[in-house]
Amino acid sequence: MSPWLTELQAVLRDGPPTDAFAALATVDGDGHPRARMVVMRAVRTGPVRVRFTADGRSAKVRQLAGQARAELCWYPASRWVQFRLAGPVGVVSDPGERQALWAALTPGTRANFLGGPPGQPLGGAGPDATAHDPHPPATFALLEMTVDAVDVVDLRSGAAQRTRWVRHAGDWQPEALNP
Numbered sequence: 001m002s003p004w005l006t007e008l009q010a011v012l013r014d015g016p017p018t019d020a021f022a023a024l025a026t027v028d029g030d031g032h033p034r035a036r037m038v039v040m041r042a043v044r045t046g047p048v049r050v051r052f053t054a055d056g057r058s059a060k061v062r063q064l065a066g067q068a069r070a071e072l073c074w075y076p077a078s079r080w081v082q083f084r085l086a087g088p089v090g091v092v093s094d095p096g097e098r099q100a101l102w103a104a105l106t107p108g109t110r111a112n113f114l115g116g117p118p119g120q121p122l123g124g125a126g127p128d129a130t131a132h133d134p135h136p137p138a139t140f141a142l143l144e145m146t147v148d149a150v151d152v153v154d155l156r157s158g159a160a161q162r163t164r165w166v167r168h169a170g171d172w173q174p175e176a177l178n179p
C-alpha cells in the first residue's frame with residue numbers, strides 16, 4: 001500500500017478530528033476557482049475513494065455537477081505533510097450507505113442540512129425532517145472523490161521532499177519531484 005494512503009487511514013482512524021479537515025477546490029461555471037473546508041469522513045480502498053458530506057443545494061455540489069474533477073488539499077498539521085488528492089467527485093446514492101453516514105453525524109452536524117438553502121439570505125424553507133430522524137433528508141449529499149493522482153510535500157526533515165503518485169493499472173507509482 002502506498003505510504004500516503006497508510007497515512008490517510010491512520011489520521012482518519014487515530015488522529016485529532018481537526019486533522020481530517022481538507023480544502024476542497026472546485027471550478028465554478030465561469031471557470032473561477034472556489035475552495036472551502038470539508039471534513040474527510042471515510043476512506044475506502046481499491047480504488048481509493050475519500051468521502052465527505054455536503055448540502056445538496058450548495059454551490060460546491062452545483063460546481064461538481066458541472067466539472068466533477070476536484071482537488072482536496074490536506075495538511076494534517078501534526079504530521080507536517082501536505083497531500084493534494086485529485087480526481088472526479090461523484091454522489092453516493094446507495095440508501096444504506098447514506099443512512100450509515102447520517103447516523104454517524106452528531107445532531108449538531110445534522111442540523112446543518114435542515115435549514116434554508118445554503119448561501120441564501122438567512123431563513124427560507126428547509127426539508128421536512130429533524131436531526132433525530134434516522135433517515136437522511138434529501139438535502140444530505142454523500143460525496144466521494146475517486147483519487148487518481150496524489151502530490152505529497154513532506155516537510156518533516158526540514159527541506160521539502162515532493163513526490164507525485166499516479167495510478168497505473170491498479171498500482172500507485174511514485175515519482176520524486178523538485179519541490
Ligand SMILES: Cc1cc2nc3c(=O)[nH]c(=O)nc-3n(C[C@H](O)[C@H](O)[C@H](O)COP(=O)(O)O)c2cc1C
Pocket residue numbers: 021034035036037038039040052053054055058059060061118119
Ligand atoms: C473546519 C470546517 C469544516 C467544514 N466541513 C464541511 C463539510 O464537511 N461539508 C460541507 O459541506 N461544508 C463544510 N464546511 C463549510 C464549508 O467550508 C463552506 O463554508 C460551506 O459548505 C459552503 O460552501 P459552498 O458555498 O462552496 O458550497 C466546513 C467548514 C469548516 C470551517
